[in-house]
Amino acid sequence: MESKKDYPLWEVFIRSNRGIDHKHAGSLRAADAEMALQNARDLYTRRSEGVSIWVVPSNQIIASDPDDKEILFDPSKDKIYRHPTFYSLPDELEHM
Amino acid sequence: MNTSPAPSKSDLFKYTLRQADNSMVLCQRLCQWAARGPDLEEDISLTNIGLDLIGQARSLYQYSASLCDQQVNEDDLAFMRDSHEWSNLLLVEQPNGDFADTIARQYLYDAWHLLFLEQLTESNDTTLAAIAAKSIKEVKYHNRHSSMWIKRLGDGTEVSHQRMQDAIAAVWPFTAEMFIPDELDQRMLEFGTGVDLKALKHTWDSQVSSLLVDATLSKPVAGEAIVGGRQGQHAEYLGDLLEEMQSLPRSMPNHQW
Numbered sequence: 001m002e003s004k005k006d007y008p009l010w011e012v013f014i015r016s017n018r019g020i021d022h023k024h025a026g027s028l029r030a031a032d033a034e035m036a037l038q039n040a041r042d043l044y045t046r047r048s049e050g051v052s053i054w055v056v057p058s059n060q061i062i063a064s065d066p067d068d069k070e071i072l073f074d075p076s077k078d079k080i081y082r083h084p085t086f087y088s089l090p091d092e093l094e095h096m
Numbered sequence: 097m098n099t100s101p102a103p104s105k106s107d108l109f110k111y112t113l114r115q116a117d118n119s120m121v122l123c124q125r126l127c128q129w130a131a132r133g134p135d136l137e138e139d140i141s142l143t144n145i146g147l148d149l150i151g152q153a154r155s156l157y158q159y160s161a162s163l164c165d166q167q168v169n170e171d172d173l174a175f176m177r178d179s180h181e182w183s184n185l186l187l188v189e190q191p192n193g194d195f196a197d198t199i200a201r202q203y204l205y206d207a208w209h210l211l212f213l214e215q216l217t218e219s220n221d222t223t224l225a226a227i228a229a230k231s232i233k234e235v236k237y238h239n240r241h242s243s244m245w246i247k248r249l250g251d252g253t254e255v256s257h258q259r260m261q262d263a264i265a266a267v268w269p270f271t272a273e274m275f276i277p278d279e280l281d282q283r284m285l286e287f288g289t290g291v292d293l294k295a296l297k298h299t300w301d302s303q304v305s306s307l308l309v310d311a312t313l314s315k316p317v318a319g320e321a322i323v324g325g326r327q328g329q330h331a332e333y334l335g336d337l338l339e340e341m342q343s344l345p346r347s348m349p350n351h352q353w
Binding site: 031035038046 | 241
């Protein structure tokens with residue numbers, strides 16, 4: 001159980017200079033979204049890592065159950081044909 | 097702005113040194129919060145702001161050193177001067193107190209600092225203007241951070257409201273000094289190099305008033321102004337702060353890492 005003295009937990013996602021996706025950077029405590037963004041700036045962008053920040057209340061993230069690993073992920077293991085590695089790509093295609 | 101003639105080198109030195117001293121002393125105060133912050137996040141925020149300020153102080157000390165008649169460097173200016181040679185505003189040397197005291201001091205200074213730098217970018221001294229332009233982005237963030245806390249604590253619980261109100265009242269008498277020009281300020285203004293301190297007062301007043309209203313806090317009545325920082329008349333607080341800050345370079349002069 002969370003102590004009453006602690007602020008709620010937030011997950012921080014940072015979009016880096018070189019990426020188009022926001023990547024999980026870590027977590028922090030803050031009273032609300034405004035404070036979470038400011039704290040994220042101080043904690044996770046000090047070395048010019050980012051161009052954009054997302055913060056999400058940690059309790060809003062729905063995680064898969066580790067016990068479900070078998071039914072969720074194992075069935076795809078023997079289906080290598082789902083990987084697009086059976087095509088020969090024309091040379092003209094540069095950015096694949 | 098009047099662009100000729102230029103201020104004397106020694107005036108420019110003293111003027112630059114004042115701004116450097118403000119940043120350096122406030123930085124040292126904020127860094128005293130390291131490992132004592134109300135939580136990990138805020139601990140890092142306060143020291144981050146301190147680090148911004150030391151960056152600004154370094155630029156200003158380096159420029160001051162280049163203007164000084166004696167052979168000095170930035171470290172000599174920061175570590176080898178005694179309390180009576182420091183020309184920072186009294187506001188920035190006020191002790192940290194509790195978190196509300198620190199935030200009150202910070203916000204009232206940030207609001208002034210931002211206005212001051214905005215004007216300094218118009219200076220005909222290109223170095224001062226450039227340092228100001230670079231510092232503004234940082235100080236805008238400082239101002240956002242401290243305003244947020246004024247609102248949160250003012251409009252928070254009964255206890256936080258009272259402590260924020262007391263904190264504002266305690267540092268208020270030191271704010272007047274920020275708007276009272278002395279002869280050096282006056283000369284620098286006439287040359288188009290320095291900032292018109294009196295002109296900042298109106299905007300600062302209205303910004304501070306409106307934030308205090310948002311924070312459900314009342315503005316203290318203007319009492320007698322406490323001044324003297326720029327003339328080197330400091331409380332013993334500054335002596336203690338400098339003693340700690342300067343102890344290492346003084347006990348091991350010219351030591352290199």
